[in-house]
Amino acid sequence: MPKPEPVPAKAGASVEVKLPVQLREGYHVNSNMPPDPYLIPLKLSWDAGPFTAFEIVYPKPILLKLGFFPTPVPVFTGKFELTTRFKVAASVPPGLVNLPGKLRYQACNDRMCLPPKTIDLTLPVSVSR
Amino acid sequence: MPAQTLSLHSVRRWTLFAAAFALMVSCTVPFRDDDARVKNEKERKPTPDFSLKDSTGSLVKLSDFKGKVVLLNFWATWCGPCKIEIPWFTDFQKTYKDREFAVIGVAMDEDGWDSVKPYIEQHKMNYRIVVGDDKISQLFGSVDSLPTTLMIDREGRIASMHIGLVAKNTYQKEIEQLLEAPKDAPKTGAVPAPGSQFAFVRPN
Numbered sequence: 530m531p532k533p534e535p536v537p538a539k540a541g542a543s544v545e546v547k548l549p550v551q552l553r554e555g556y557h558v559n560s561n562m563p564p565d566p567y568l569i570p571l572k573l574s575w576d577a578g579p580f581t582a583f584e585i586v587y588p589k590p591i592l593l594k595l596g597f598f599p600t601p602v603p604v605f606t607g608k609f610e611l612t613t614r615f616k617v618a619a620s621v622p623p624g625l626v627n628l629p630g631k632l633r634y635q636a637c638n639d640r641m642c643l644p645p646k647t648i649d650l651t652l653p654v655s656v657s658r
Numbered sequence: 659m660p661a662q663t664l665s666l667h668s669v670r671r672w673t674l675f676a677a678a679f680a681l682m683v684s685c686t687v688p689f690r691d692d693d694a695r696v697k698n699e700k701e702r703k704p705t706p707d708f709s710l711k712d713s714t715g716s717l718v719k720l721s722d723f724k725g726k727v728v729l730l731n732f733w734a735t736w737c738g739p740c741k742i743e744i745p746w747f748t749d750f751q752k753t754y755k756d757r758e759f760a761v762i763g764v765a766m767d768e769d770g771w772d773s774v775k776p777y778i779e780q781h782k783m784n785y786r787i788v789v790g791d792d793k794i795s796q797l798f799g800s801v802d803s804l805p806t807t808l809m810i811d812r813e814g815r816i817a818s819m820h821i822g823l824v825a826k827n828t829y830q831k832e833i834e835q836l837l838e839a840p841k842d843a844p845k846t847g848a849v850p851a852p853g854s855q856f857a858f859v860r861p862n
Contacts, residue, residue, distance in 0.1 A: 567735040567736050567773065567777065568736055568738070569736045595738050596738075596739075596742045597738040597739065597741035597742045598738070598741075602738075635736055637737070637738055637739070639739075639823075640739055640822035640823040641737075641739055641803040641804060641805065641821065641822035641823065642734070642736070642737040642738060642739060642740070642803070642804050643802065643803060643804075644734075644766065644768075644802065644804075645736065645768065
């Protein structure tokens with residue numbers, strides 16, 4: 530599996546990173562704001578450090594009519610992107626920084642669900658002055 | 659990669675192969691199974707036994723249900739298709755409880771009773787619920803997809819297994835079929851546990 534290329538960023542500036550996600554056909558994950566408190570939302574998070582994720586933007590969900598809920602349920606399917614906007618601390622020295630994060634999701638199709646999973650992410654960032 | 663001048667909001671696309679890969683490979687293709695398919699007695703295998711406490715703290719020992727037909731349902735509070743089945747199982751428990759039948763739910767929620775107890779109350783679930791874990795999952799061949807439902811005959815053998823949501827009348831047909839089977843049916847498919855006439859097997 531090829532490693533992702535480092536994202537260039539300037540110390541003291543902001544940087545936006547898009548994370549593409551692809552689901553197998555027929556499956557969906559809950560949106561970041563599911564209507565039922567028992568449903569597990571899609572959640573992207575980044576560890577605290579010299580990069581502050583000040584905004585995470587989820588795509589507009591599609592509304593899926595599912596038999597277990599009275600109103601259409603917002604979900605993500607197919608290919609979509611999750612956007613994170615980071616503020617890079619001015620004190621970060623130039624060089625490569627690996628930024629750890631997590632993506633939590635829970636996938637279903639119309640007949641069954643798979644257990645929730647949390648996968649570890651590593652975002653390589655090349656910091657310059 | 660070409661050099662790029664950074665502005666205040668430098669937009670970069672970062673291909674996260676790991677995430678995409680994980681989401682794709684974890685999805686198994688479901689099989690559609692809407693027909694009742696109780697196995698022939700000779701093909702039925704003994705059900706693994708377990709002992710777990712229910713929401714009231716009472717022990718639920720699967721082998722204690724010998725002589726009853728048991729619908730064993732693996733589910734979770736976050737599972738939408740499971741939520742569709744719960745009223746059916748509540749109905750079955752009510753309808754067949756006087757005919758030596760029982761529903762047992764095994765909740766696979768990671769946070770256990772914190773989610774499961776309020777869910778049981780909200781959904782007025784009238785059957786025994788226990789909280790499962792990886793060990794229980796492995797006993798039953800690594801239960802991964804939910805719902806997964808087993809129909810267990812009076813002898814403690816697995817008569818059918820359904821992965822994913824199936825029609826209510828599929829379960830109903832199977833329950834009826836198993837309840838109508840003669841109680842003293844020959845145990846040709848069963849492997850009694852040592853010193854017992856019971857087919858449940860205990861782990862380890």
